[in-house]
Amino acid sequence: MPWTKLLIEKREPGFDDCQHKNLRKLKFSEAIREALDSALKYDKRVFVMGQGVDDPSGMFGSTLDLHKKYGRRRVFDTPLSENGVTGIAVGAAITGMRPVYIHNRPDFLLLAMDQIINHAAKWNFMFGGHANVPLVIRTVIGRGWGSAAQHSQALHGLFMHIPGLRLVMPSTAYDAKGLLIASIADNNPVVFIEHRWLYKHSGHVPKKIYSIPFGKGLVRRRGKDITVVAISYMVIEALRAAEELGREGYDVEVVDLRTLKPLDEEIILKSVKKTGKLLIADTDWITAGATAEIAALTAEKGFKYLKAPIKRIGWPDIPVPSSYVLEEEFYPGVEDIIKAVKEVVKE
């Protein structure tokens, strides 16, 4: 959607996670593209498909012109048929290929739940390890310009519930490339969820092929007053909030989980042990979602560290509304994080 592009440029002016001038920088979308490019070059078994992967804008730039470089045999447009094409990807994966199947929006994955959950996630287990499924499903969360209830969902809470899947949600260009390469290299089905608002962000991305291990979060900012565990785009919002809170004397630690499945329990508990306080910020519904899981595990395994009740920030229990006034009310952001941090720290 062209409007989304404009909106992102307005709302996300040149966020740069690396101020170092001499290092090579790429935008998030370019980092994704470079990961696909490297994987296609590196491994003949890799192919990339999805509705519009060869379109002129190249899925917001993330697949731009890859079909010209590798041919339409390996990079191709597909019928919409989300469930069928997911099953086709699973069939290709168990017979020796490494498909990357791309969707514009997570909302459409709901049409493919049978193949993702009943088949991809279970095939290896159900057959005693005889048929693993090296499949990557990439998708991009939408937000804004009235995208409304069926073009803005995140849905990682649903996928987090399912054994057998991996769930990856990068927040920086560096991680996007490294985690996508790790996902393609992995022998299991990976749901790789990007956020559209991260696409213009840039950061240091090495040219070489590299991978980031699953289940390893990262402390993006060190602090001692409170831990903010954040997911995807909320990492950026948490860092902005931490910056502002820092000026007011609050020392905020920001943890970027990077993958939700596996979940880096250790980094959460270690940080909470230090700060004694926990705020969790997500781009998804609160109820029974990732924030609930993280809160539960902290309560189970880190109760003794907690000096104040856990607080969660995420979406209210309604579908995403369209009107920009309601959108503003719906999405939590920097201000909500600042307010929540102050509340928890004062406890």
Place this chain on the structure above:
Amino acid sequence: MNGLKGISKKKLLDMYRMLTKIRGVQLMIEKLYHLDEMKTPVHLCLGQEAVSVGVCANLKREDFLFSNHRGHGHYLAKGGNLNFMIAELYCKETGCSKGRGGSMHLIDTSVGLMGSSSIVSGGIPLAVGAALTTLLKRENRISVVFFGDGASEEGVLYESMNFAALKKLPVIFICENNFYSVCSHISAREPDSKIYMRPKAFNIPSKRINGVDVLEVYLKAREAINYTRSGKGPFFIEARTYRWRGHAGQGDEQKSKYRKMDEWRRWIKLDPISKYEKRLLKSNILSEKLKQNINRQIEYDIDKAFEFGQKSPLPKKRDIMNYLYG
């Protein structure tokens, strides 16, 4: 030397052996099921053996096969290991799926059996995906999927046919129309039962065949497979057949409540095995002596397989997390 309808004597006898083997295995499962030692829901394919056998007799070892919940016949006809299948029914660690799948989830990748889904229609796109693999790797393999009439009511069949036709993939769709989905007759589920007409909307050639005549299945499947193997794209076969037993488990005590008994008796008379056996005897392809030898050998193999299954170790509880990831 002389066969029937141009089919070699060896092939005819191989098919006879396989029909007898599948029938024998099904009957033995049914006989022992009440002991509650096979703790898995079994979906017997008694009455439907000719479809598996006639189709798979045309396949090469490396061709891919995908199956469904009623998959014992598919598994055996493609060459799946009998011992490992029976051990799977006994939920043993030596089972083809190491006791993690049970009767509805059989696999033997050494003969191209890539698994069976118990979600009706679930295996169909997987077979198309396997065909995509052979296309991308430029291999001369084909991919085959068995599914029932119920699967013809699932959207993913049409999504899969569309993709297979679009990419001209080497995949054969075999619909075993046994007219029942659990207890629901096809007339309660579909406005017409011409399943074989639907692929024509995708320009996929299709045929309706008599699924209880193994020679017809063999010959029609051969045409389809030759077409597909030569690179012309997918083919669809609707094989009409009949499920002698209930949807799941042994026997079918409910049959008089949802089936007309004269319908049931009519199909039982069309027994694909005894009719075929008579034909082979009459044509002197099979002698009484050879028949006895074959049956004795199969009984022996089945006994051994059940013994293997019964005596094999169960999975260890501490290994419950194994195989979640590959």
